[in-house]
Amino acid sequence: MAPARGRRRLPLAERREEILRAATELIAASGFKGVTLEAFADACGMTKAGLLHHFRSREELLIAVLERRDELDLTSVADVLEPAPDPATARAVMTAFVRRNLTQRSLVQLYTVLSAEALDPGHPAYSYFATRLREGRAMLERYLLAWHPRPGQAAVELLAFLDGLQLNWLRDESIDFLAQWESFADRFFAV
Numbered sequence: 001m002a003p004a005r006g007r008r009r010l011p012l013a014e015r016r017e018e019i020l021r022a023a024t025e026l027i028a029a030s031g032f033k034g035v036t037l038e039a040f041a042d043a044c045g046m047t048k049a050g051l052l053h054h055f056r057s058r059e060e061l062l063i064a065v066l067e068r069r070d071e072l073d074l075t076s077v078a079d080v081l082e083p084a085p086d087p088a089t090a091r092a093v094m095t096a097f098v099r100r101n102l103t104q105r106s107l108v109q110l111y112t113v114l115s116a117e118a119l120d121p122g123h124p125a126y127s128y129f130a131t132r133l134r135e136g137r138a139m140l141e142r143y144l145l146a147w148h149p150r151p152g153q154a155a156v157e158l159l160a161f162l163d164g165l166q167l168n169w170l171r172d173e174s175i176d177f178l179a180q181w182e183s184f185a186d187r188f189f190a191v
Helices: 012-030 037-043 048-054 058-080 087-102 105-117 126-144 151-171 177-188
Strands: none
Touching: 012 037, 012 048, 012 058, 012 105, 037 048, 037 058, 058 105, 058 126, 087 105, 087 126, 087 151, 087 177, 105 151, 126 151, 151 177
């Protein structure tokens, strides 16, 4: 019997990456709650059973999508994981990060949608986002804001600005994200 239309064999690593890319797009468009296992499988030309061979549950797939996003982010800044000695260096690192995010609208949308959904303590990514916030703040304080007189407060302010700008940019593509970032950065890094 011939395989179903759209179904094909791929090496394990390629199939897993295909699933994660498709799941990222689906979750970014519909949120986690709005996508069934069947929809994830269909997006990859797989059966539900085939998908469950790679990920034991929707929740496991969600966490893998989030971890993949984190890996991509970390890879983009891995060569600059030294504490920024001054505001100009920190600004350059953050501006590079902002520019990179502008090329990944679906990942920004994924993160924004899921972070809102995961405010519910019953959501499978609730703990992930709580940990990510805590670790992200600590990384900002240690690597980008150690020069700041109040690195903890500065980290919260920087994250709040970026999260808010991303949300508004996702709603209104006419917002010049980079111009808004530069205007904020002029003030923020002028300490």
